[in-house]
Amino acid sequence: MIVKGLLGVLLAVGVSYHFVGPILLNDTPHEVPTLPENNWGPIGAKEDSSIRPFKIDIPKNVIEDLKQKLSGTRNLTPPLENTGWSYGVSGAYLKTIIDYWRNKYDWYKRQELLNKYPQFITQIQGLDIHYIHVKPSKALKNGKPLRVLPLLLVHGWLGSVVEFQKIIPMLTTPRPDADFVFEVIAPSLPGYGFSQGAVRPGLGHAQIAVIFKNLMIRLGFNKFYTQGGDWGSAITSDIAILFPERVLGSHLNMCWVSGPRAMFWQFLGSYFPSFVVDPEHVAKLYPMSKHWSRTMEESGYFHIQATKPDTVGVGLNNAPAGLAAYILEKFSTWTNPDYRFRGDGGLLEKFTLDELLDNVMIYWVTNSITTSVRLYAESFSAENRDKLDHIQSYVPTACAVFPHEILYIPEKIAKLRFKNLTQFNHLPRGGHFAAFEEPKVLADDVWTFVKNLERA
Structure with a gap:
């Protein structure tokens, strides 16, 4: 029976390879x-x-209104016994967070901290785009000027x-083994935080x-x-595909490859893993x-945001406790599934409550959760779906693979899309929010990538 099953698998793979493989x-x-x-x-x-x-x-009236809404939070449903956050955010622990947010979190102190880097707004294609722009702290080495390399840093x-x-000073401070330093430009995505959202679809x-x-x-x-x-x-990745003449190198901490070719190799690897990984x-x-089940468990938000983003936005925009639950749950499970x-x-393993609430506050004070989640509906519309996802990139690319990232793409599959993959590193620790969790690990990987390209 085992031999028959194996022969069936080999036959299926062989037929697929012969007839579908050329495509x-x-x-x-x-x-x-x-x-x-x-x-x-x-x-x-x-x-x-x-x-x-x-x-x-x-x-001040925005912060006063927030505290009033927090004080009016209804009794939160306690979690089922021994379930932790596996059903979603724990109502018992969320109560602790809300108490801290209302009584101990000092927005004005945190606002001062968030203003420590120079920020600007400029209109691009009709939208006011907010960005942080930090020049090197020092551009000299042994009395000689360092080359200053612009680095576009983009969040999700x-x-x-x-x-x-935390990562910005690690990139804008010179290192002894490099003859260059970075100048960082970190924009807020359109519809996120202080960047204006689109007024029409697409x-x-x-x-x-x-x-x-x-x-x-x-x-x-x-x-x-x-x-x-x-x-x-x-x-x-899209910038590298659309404007390769502009991009010196593309460093990614979530390399993604989709399409039938990637699926074919992933399926083949389920029988012959060494072919793939x-x-x-x-x-x-x-x-x-096992991994698809885990992906399904974590992707419920994706479907609703790709179909009815404005509906989910109503509740989140009007209930700070709900907004915090929606956001912080992902900072738990996407940092480490355990x-x-x-x-x-596990929220305080990699972050402080102040840091986490700073991020929640950006969404709250700008009323931008609805415009942020629309990005899913726009990117997966009939017109935009797979517009560039199947197209190869020929720009020098690095994939930084963190052990607790929510999706894993092996190097052999990554090369199907990133045709000039010059660096593929499995990093020692960290998850989805790499710059936030492990800024030094990520910064070191960026420096290594660029040093190798510049020396070449």
């Missing part, structure tokens, strides 16, 4: 579409190419530019790539490096049923 394994470069530079702002609004200094300055959903508070991650390319040109950078995770990974990393991808079995969700 799936075709490595001919795809034609890159040209995306129009649409105006996403209100019709008739005055064009403004100026760059305006910006500081976060939230009116559930995060914000708050994630970069602004998916590929279109944001066009906006951010134009932002860099506005700032005088015709060529630049990029780094991104989550949506930031998709957006910076190195032996020491097989458990990160197989058995497929944290969902703990009563405190």
